Amino acid sequence: MPVGTQGTVKTCSPNELKTAGSQIILGNTYHLYLRPGHEIIEKAGGLQKFSNWNMPMLTDSGGFQVYSLSDLRKISDERVVFKSHLDGSYHEFTPEIAMDIQMSLGSDIMMVLDECPPYPCTDEYAAQAVERTSKWAKRCLEKVRNTEPKLGYDQVAFAIVQGSTSIELRKKSAYALIELDFPGYAIGGLSIGEPKPILFEMVDTCTDLLPTSKPRYLMGMGKPEDIVEGISLGVDMFDCVLPTRNARKGQVFTWNGKMNMRNAQYKEDFKPIDENCGCYACTGFTRAYIRHLLHAEEILGMRLASIHNIHFYHDLVTRCRNEIYADNFSNWKLMFFNNYHSTN
Numbered sequence: 194m195p196v197g198t199q200g201t202v203k204t205c206s207p208n209e210l211k212t213a214g215s216q217i218i219l220g221n222t223y224h225l226y227l228r229p230g231h232e233i234i235e236k237a238g239g240l241q242k243f244s245n246w247n248m249p250m251l252t253d254s255g256g257f258q259v260y261s262l263s264d265l266r267k268i269s270d271e272r273v274v275f276k277s278h279l280d281g282s283y284h285e286f287t288p289e290i291a292m293d294i295q296m297s298l299g300s301d302i303m304m305v306l307d308e309c310p311p312y313p314c315t316d317e318y319a320a321q322a323v324e325r326t327s328k329w330a331k332r333c334l335e336k337v338r339n340t341e342p343k344l345g346y347d348q349v350a351f352a353i354v355q356g357s358t359s360i361e362l363r364k365k366s367a368y369a370l371i372e373l374d375f376p377g378y379a380i381g382g383l384s385i386g387e388p389k390p391i392l393f394e395m396v397d398t399c400t401d402l403l404p405t406s407k408p409r410y411l412m413g414m415g416k417p418e419d420i421v422e423g424i425s426l427g428v429d430m431f432d433c434v435l436p437t438r439n440a441r442k443g444q445v446f447t448w449n450g451k452m453n454m455r456n457a458q459y460k461e462d463f464k465p466i467d468e469n470c471g472c473y474a475c476t477g478f479t480r481a482y483i484r485h486l487l488h489a490e491e492i493l494g495m496r497l498a499s500i501h502n503i504h505f506y507h508d509l510v511t512r513c514r515n516e517i518y519a520d521n522f523s524n525w526k527l528m529f530f531n532n533y534h535s536t537n
Contacts (some may be wrong), residue, residue, distance in 0.1 A: 205496065218248075220251070298451075353381040358395060
């Protein structure tokens with residue numbers, strides 16, 4: 194899922210996202226609550242109508258953004274109080290408020306309010322966050338089940354497994370949330386600095402427990418090789434700002450690895466970014482031209498790189514699906530890593 198923090202995937206129009214293969218995008222509850230405000234978005238008919246995105250939308254709860262404001266917030270079992278990064282004003286989220294905001298946004302999939310412990314943290318802190326996340330998840334679910342949809346269509350809530358880097362806490366969190374019978378489950382609190390082997394150990398622990406009949410969503414995972422590894426462990430859904438954020442800095446992804454389009458080696462390179470790609474950027478523009486645009490700080494350069502990266506990511510997961518259907522994913526995964534890392 195491409196990330197549309199402010200109700201837009203940076204530099205890309207809705208039509209470009211659809212052409213690239215996007216079926217669902219992610220919005221940011223914290224940012225949209227602060228600006229322009231969920232009340233305005235509700236009056237517009239929901240975030241999809243407000244942004245002209247007539248396809249599914251997932252919103253996070255704002256919990257991760259509040260977590261990142263470590264010096265500007267205070268957490269209790271009842272609520273989290275935080276200061277806006279925009280003007281320093283004070284606000285509070287309870288589980289009920291977080292869901293109410295997302296119902297106003299019109300999200301098809303709403304994430305529960307959770308507490309994301311930092312890495313590293315003490316076992317005591319991680320255990321406390323698991324307990325709080327479980328209690329908040331129950332309150333979020335009750336709020337959704339006891340509230341009529343605001344915009345005339347059903348909205349569902351996904352739970353978030355926490356537990357830092359403790360196998361036992363991850364199991365405890367997963368069991369508690371499975372008991373609540375959510376429509377889908379996310380794995381949170383990872384990709385925040387922990388070593389990659391530990392990250393995947395936590396993912397493996399969670400996917401071993403979470404129901405295979407419901408979506409399993411690894412939050413914030415974005416490198417192509419990590420997505421492939423996550424899929425091999427049973428993850429169904431991913432989101433990350435990396436494809437578009439890195440594109441704006443000139444980094445693009447291909448089946449042979451990463452490329453920095455700002456590098457001098459592409460100054461007179463008149464091939465497309467990836468000769469095996471059928472995206473708008475690769476069928477109409479050369480590496481040399483895109484490099485020129487990036488150095489000239491022209492918006493089109495960032496747009497073309499972003500369009501290519503989103504298209505590549507959708508091609509990647511489509512290929513993974515097809516190889517799973519063909520019962521050939523393990524073999525294909527080895528081929529992918531051999532090719533992808535050859536130029537890294």
